[in-house]
Each structure stands twice: as C-alpha cells, then as structure tokens.
Amino acid sequence: MYWSKFFIPTLKEPPIGTEAVSHQLSLRASLVHMLTSGVYSYLPTGYKVLRNVENIIRQEMNAIGCCELLLPSLHPIEVWKKTGRDITLKEIMITFDNKKGQHMCLGPTHEEIITTIAKDFIQSYRQLPVTLYQIQTKFRDEMRTRFGIVRACEFIMKDAYSFDRDWEGLKKNYNLQFNAYNRIFKRCGLDPIVVSADSGAMGGSISHEFLVTAPIGEDALWVNADSGEILKDEDGKAPLKPGSWDKKIAIELGHIFQLGTKYSDALGAVFLDEDGKQKPIIMGCYGIGVSRLIAAIIELNSDGNGIIWPKEVSPFDVEIVPVQVSDGVSMELAETYYQELSSSGVDVLLDDRDESAGRKFNDADLIGVPYRVIIGKRMLAQNQVEIKDRRTGQIQAVSKEALKEEILKRTRS
RNA sequence: CGGGGAGUAGCGCAGUUGGCUAGCGCGCUUGCUUUGGGAGCAAGAGGUCGAGGGUUCAAACCCCUCCUCCCCGACCA
Numbered sequence: 398m399y400w401s402k403f404f405i406p407t408l409k410e411p412p413i414g415t416e417a418v419s420h421q422l423s424l425r426a427s428l429v430h431m432l433t434s435g436v437y438s439y440l441p442t443g444y445k446v447l448r449n450v451e452n453i454i455r456q457e458m459n460a461i462g463c464c465e466l467l468l469p470s471l472h473p474i475e476v477w478k479k480t481g482r483d484i485t486l487k488e489i490m491i492t493f494d495n496k497k498g499q500h501m502c503l504g505p506t507h508e509e510i511i512t513t514i515a516k517d518f519i520q521s522y523r524q525l526p527v528t529l530y531q532i533q534t535k536f537r538d539e540m541r542t543r544f545g546i547v548r549a550c551e552f553i554m555k556d557a558y559s560f561d562r563d564w565e566g567l568k569k570n571y572n573l574q575f576n577a578y579n580r581i582f583k584r585c586g587l588d589p590i591v592v593s594a595d596s597g598a599m600g601g602s603i604s605h606e607f608l609v610t611a612p613i614g615e616d617a618l619w620v621n622a623d624s625g626e627i628l629k630d631e632d633g634k635a636p637l638k639p640g641s642w643d644k645k646i647a648i649e650l651g652h653i654f655q656l657g658t659k660y661s662d663a664l665g666a667v668f669l670d671e672d673g674k675q676k677p678i679i680m681g682c683y684g685i686g687v688s689r690l691i692a693a694i695i696e697l698n699s700d701g702n703g704i705i706w707p708k709e710v711s712p713f714d715v716e717i718v719p720v721q722v723s724d725g726v727s728m729e730l731a732e733t734y735y736q737e738l739s740s741s742g743v744d745v746l747l748d749d750r751d752e753s754a755g756r757k758f759n760d761a762d763l764i765g766v767p768y769r770v771i772i773g774k775r776m777l778a779q780n781q782v783e784i785k786d787r788r789t790g791q792i793q794a795v796s797k798e799a800l801k802e803e804i805l806k807r808t809r810s
Numbered sequence: 811c812g813g814g815g816a817g818u819a820g821c822g823c824a825g826u827u828g829g830c831u832a833g834c835g836c837g838c839u840u841g842c843u844u845u846g847g848g849a850g851c852a853a854g855a856g857g858u859c860g861a862g863g864g865u866u867c868a869a870a871c872c873c874c875u876c877c878u879c880c881c882c883g884a885c886c887a
Contacts, residue, residue, distance in 0.1 A: 409836065409848070410822050414815090414880035434879065488885080506887090537886075540811065547887095554887060606887095615886075649887060686887030721845055755847040762847090773846055783846095 398713070400748040404441045407760050417613045419695035420545035422704050426764045428691075435542030435550035442764065443691075445712040447553065450687055450694075451532050453584045453709060454555050461573040463528040463557055468510045470534060474500040476509045480663040489537040491550075503536035508660050508682060511558045515678055516666040522562045525668065525678070528570060530557030532687060544613045546688045547648070557683040562670060564657075567679045571603075571655055574683040578607055578651050581685065585694055586707030589650065590618065592629045607651035607685075611696045614646035650690050656680040704765030705788050713746040714738075714808045716766040718758070720773035722751045727772045730782070730797065734770060737801050743808055762787070768807055770800065 404427075411421035423429050428443030439447055455465065474492065477483035483490070483502075491503045504510065511529060519525065532555045539550050546552065559570035575591075582589045587609050594606040606629070608616060617630035623640040635642040658677040661667065666678045691710075698705045706712070715738060719731040728749070735747045746766060748757050754773075761769050769785040771792075776782055781794045784803060795803050 406820090408821065412821070413817085413823095416881070431879090535887080540885075541881095541883085543881090552887075556887090652887065684887055689887055723845080751845090753845055753847085753849055755845090755849080757845095758847045760848085771846075775846065 398746050400746060400750050405764065407763055417544040418699055419613060419692040422695050422699055423545055423692065426704055429546060435539060437546055437549060442712045446691055446710055449710045450585060450690055454532065454581055454685060454687065457577045457581045458530050458557060461577050463530045465531060466529050467531050467533060468507050470504050470536065472502050472504050472510060474502055476513060477502065480509055480660060489539060491536045491538045505535055505537045507556055509664065512660040512664045512666050515560055516664050519560060519666065519668050519678060522668055522670045526559060526561045526566050526570060528557055528559040530555060545692065547613050547692045549688065552689065553687040555685040555687055559681040561679040562668065564679055567655055567681050571653065571681050574653050575605065582607060582650065584709050585690060586698055587693060590627055590647065592618065592627055594629055602655055602657060604652060604654040606649050608647040608649050609693055609697060610645045610647045611693055612646060613692065613696050614648040616647050616649055618645045618647045620645055648693055650693055651685040653683040654681060656682055703763035706765045706767060708767050711767050713766045714744045715768045715770060715804055716746045716748060716761050717770045717772065718748045718761055720754045720771065722749055724774055726777060727774065731772050734800060738804060741805060743804065768804065
C-alpha cells in the first residue's frame, strides 16, 4: 500500500480530554474515530489491526474444532423474557419498538439466541458435542464509557458457546478454550493472568477471567510477592492469607464460564441421550473483548513515540521510507522493494509522501510497523539501505541486494 | 445515576472586571527554496465562539435552561 493512496490521517497532538496512552495513540495513529461517546469507527489502519486480531482468534478457535457462525444483532425482547434477563440486563440493554409495535433490543450478548438455535436443531446426543462461535458487534448502553474502545457502547466480541451431553464433556471443552485463550493472547503479544471469578449475570458455576495488568484497568488483583498467588480484588482489602500482597490494576480481556443448564432449561434446549432419556444440554460460553484487546495491546506495546505492534497484529509488516521522494534513484529502489516484497507475501506500506524526513520518521514511529526500511542518498552512496527495528530502535545497514532476504528473515521468524 | 473538569477554525490553545473587523501555533491551498528526526520565505483559504433564551446602545465574555465530551465511583468483554 502506498501511503498517499491509503487513509492515515495521523494527529500530531493527543486530542483533548484523552488520558489513557492507548486512547491517545489509537486516535493519533488514526486507528479509530469517535462518533459519539462509546461509539467508534474503525479507520483503515485500525480495521486492518482488527482483522488481524480476529484472524488469530479464528485460527485458534477453528484449531480446537469450533464452528464460526453469525447471529443477528436485532432481537425480539420475547427471547430475553424466557430467561428473565430482559430484567437483569435492563440497565445496559438498548431497547426500542419497531414500526409493528414489537419490542426489540440490540444484542448485548447472545446466550439466548444461540440456545434457541440449539433447541431447534439439536435433538440427539449424536449431535453433541459441538461448539459454535461468532465475532460480532455487541450493544450495551454503558452508563460510563471509558478510555475510547476499552469500554464502548458498541464493541466487537468473540463469543463461543459449547454444547455437551454431560459435565465431563463441558470440562473438556472448557479446557480447550482455556488453552486456546492463552495462545490467542500470547500471539497478540500479551501475557495474561488467569483468575477464577464470579459468574455474575451470566450464571453457572465455574468461571475464569483472563486479565492483563495495565493502567487502563477496571479491575484490581492482589499478587502475593512470596508465593506468586493471584486473587481478584473483591472488597479492596488485602487478602488475609500470609505473605505480602501487592495490588495491581488489571483489565479483563476474556471470560469463560461453565454455564451448565441455565439457558437450556429456560429455553427448552433438550436432547435425547443414549439411555433414551430427555436431558438438558450442558453449556459453556467463552468471550473475548476483541476491540478492547486492541487497546490492551497498544497500552502494553508502546513508547513515547508511538505504538510498537507485535508482528502478528501489525497493520503492515514493513514500512519503506524513501527519505527524499524527489530523488529518482531512491524512489525507484523503494518501488522495486515494494514489488518484490509484496509478491513474496509481505504486507508493505510505502511512504511516498513528499514530506520532510523528520515527519515521515515520526509518523512511522507513531503507527508502529515493526520494521522500517530507510532509503536515503547518504547510505545509497555506499550501496546500502537501512532496516530499523521499531521495538529495539536498532538500525542495521544492509547492502541494497540483501534487503529483501533480510526482511523476509525477520517477518517470517 | 452521584461527584469533578471542559466545550472558541481540521487539531492544540489564548482571549472572559462586556467595547473596534475574534487571535496564536500546527495543519490546509498556491509559488519558490528545501529534504537523515515534525524545514524556510511569500501570498491565501478556513469561525452559527456547543445550543436556545434573557440583560444591554453593545455579549465569546454577565444571567437562566439545555446539549455534548473527558475523569473518579457502582457494572462489564
């Protein structure tokens, strides 16, 4: 992609009223744009990142045998009455009447909807187990939005739902998700802390939260300096157990639940088991805040100059910066690299703007592509170009001819 | 919803004991010179001063009402 043809309206200064690093950088790097509080557009660069994160999630979900589908956002409130969650989730549910006078809502989550599908299609134990998931927009009328896309009223979530004939099967699926979650976050450059947690309005018995420590957190954890034990902060007081406890702010990225039969009972999702008896389907549900995940990645992968994308989520693999676009030799070489690398499957951003070097370098730091190829007259005189590593800041001079191999080596490692 | 802050050009801000044609920096347009860390000179464009009402000869500034955004709390991915 050529910078001049892409849409990257970077901002020099952090917009007014922003405090969180990820909030400022996501706006400055033009990943997102606020329409109103808690409602964001994903601009081209941000959308590329979003798709990268989604694809990591898809790969890991598919790898453990989950099937992707897409559920509607528009729900008749009738469905929610069956579980009583039209009342328990009333505060955050966006409701309205359609022109037929039917009471509707925009889906804040999808247990009721997926269970309706299970009810209609699953009749036999032979159809179990099965796990379905989607990556989709949720709507929650949050009383308080926070830090840009960290807590929004319209946000993107991966939600998976497992259906089993017994608890043993559920535990198996739960563990598969548990391990997949660790892989997903790791690939996103994060090292999550897992704690067992309350299941809250979701219901069920066992649940685990995946959090990362970050200043934008909305939760607190107690970490035992001696044993390394981690507990969720429930009432603000240090745990009574021995040892010295440190309080850390953390942000929740994922939450998995062993639901049991709460939804299948309420909606009549039953199957005929091998013994000829009708039983409720045993369910689990597994969520990841995809858009929030992006904020967490930025929060934990940045420096004073901008974002430092982990390779797998970066909007581009490499950014080529010809220092002087007006220099024919530089520009020609830049275009050659662009062609060669692109045809090798490398996603390249070529900054072909006729701007000063300083501005192009600063923008490159800001948008945080992992590797930068700098083409300047000074180095070309020695038949060399440079590769700058965004994370380490190290610059390596390589011969013109070796550039492609050097980049491939890095982007494929 | 309770508490605190803030709305003046695309962005960041000044101007507010009422008074001339509403300013500055960045960005934007045109031309020339530049180009290794947010370049220089010159000439330009761009504003319902968040909205409505009131006081006044006169309101960005004073009064009333409302809207919006940000931060802290209760809740969540």
